Amino acid sequence: MQATPAQVVDVEVEREVEVRVTYDDGVTATFPVLELRRACPCAGCRGKREHDRPAYEGSSVSILDAELHGNWGISLRWSDGHDTGIYAWQHLRSWWDARGD
Numbered sequence: 001m002q003a004t005p006a007q008v009v010d011v012e013v014e015r016e017v018e019v020r021v022t023y024d025d026g027v028t029a030t031f032p033v034l035e036l037r038r039a040c041p042c043a044g045c046r047g048k049r050e051h052d053r054p055a056y057e058g059s060s061v062s063i064l065d066a067e068l069h070g071n072w073g074i075s076l077r078w079s080d081g082h083d084t085g086i087y088a089w090q091h092l093r094s095w096w097d098a099r100g101d
């Protein structure tokens, strides 16, 4: 646990493949697009997962558009038309750390 959360220094979006986020402590976290879509943090998708339903049932997805929200996070517009989730940098980092590498 760090006293100061790591700041984001670089973001790369490969629309069909993955999103890579580099933090200022040297960690680069990589998130495949399908996993990101399924983990969408918006209320609607959270509700589905809480009822043991997948937030996204397709087997492939891609990113149409990405919007950075400064120090806070990134919002993604998906090929299925969904765009309400904002992925917070620190949430992504926690997710990455929990997975281990």
Ligand SMILES: [Zn+2]
Pocket (backbone or CB within 6 Å): 040, 041, 042, 043, 044, 045, 046, 055, 082, 084, 085
């Ligand atoms: Zn969602």
